[in-house]
Amino acid sequence: MSLNISLYTVSALLILDNEGNRLYAKYYTSTLEEQQPQKETSKSTTTSKSTSSKSQTQLKFEKKLFSKINKINQDIILYDNQLIVYKQINDVTFILTSPINENECMAYTTLSNLIEAITILLNNSIDQQIIIQNYDLVSLAIDETIDDGIIIEYDPATIVSRVTNAPIASTVDLKNIDISEKGLFNALSFAGKKLSERLNQGL
Known part of the structure; x- marks a missing residue:
């Protein structure tokens, strides 16, 4: 039995509000996007249509996933050939999606520790309004945890330290x-x- 070992363990990181609307979304792979045939047109028109189609596909995926999550009261589910790990806090849902063959314990630990780091950064209060007001800190915390689909850090203290302490310029x-x-x-x-x-x- 051959194992498909890869560093690219995260497909997307989503933060949705209590109605399934996007607060934050970062897709690291194209596995969640539908491949649609395109007619021969100019390059700029094709690119804009492709981007628009990709965005619409992602929004549909988020809405369907949110409705699925609301029906099932679990932390880890399989949906659309993806491993979904999520946590609902107040009026916010944090979702991490990975390929179906990835380790669910690692995905769950990564999401839990990321949420813990964000909780520390936001002074122990997480809701929709606070995330919008502190969008920069949330984005930085996610970027310090996941880079291009690779989990680069999972220790909450280290994530908080990297977000709050700007790198010192070596003069x-x-x-x-x-x-x-x-x-x-x-x-x-x-x-x-x-x-x-x-x-x-x-x-």
């Missing part, structure tokens, strides 16, 4: 750099030592 004081022959020799010897240490460690 170099050019006045203190010794560009003489001796300075260049010292730099080369230092680099050589570091390289030999890495090679000795087998890295």
Whole structure:
């Protein structure tokens, strides 16, 4: 039995309101989109029609999925050949979709920890209005958790830290750099030592 192992474990991340309307949506793969034949037209017309069709398909998927979720009181379901993990908090529903062969425990843990990080960022209160007001923090938290369908972080504290602490710009004081022959020799010897240490460690 061959296993289909891939880093791309998330198809989409959705946040819907209590009527199934989109608050946030990010699709990482085209598995949720219908492939429709297109007539030969100009490139710009084809692109705009394709984008419009894609958007309509996604909105229909979200509406149907929301109606399905409301009928079933579970955290993990299978729908439209997708693994769906979701959590409803107040008037907001967080949904993570993955290919059907993915690990449901990993998907559920990722979504739970992402929601925990967002809860910390939003001062322990999540509802539709607060998410809209703090859309930037929510978007950053999702981007720090999932990148291009790959789960890159699942620790809530780390996610919060990355969102709240801006990266420090590495500034170099050019006045203190010794560009003489001796300075260049010292730099080369230092680099050589570091390289030999890495090679000795087998890295």
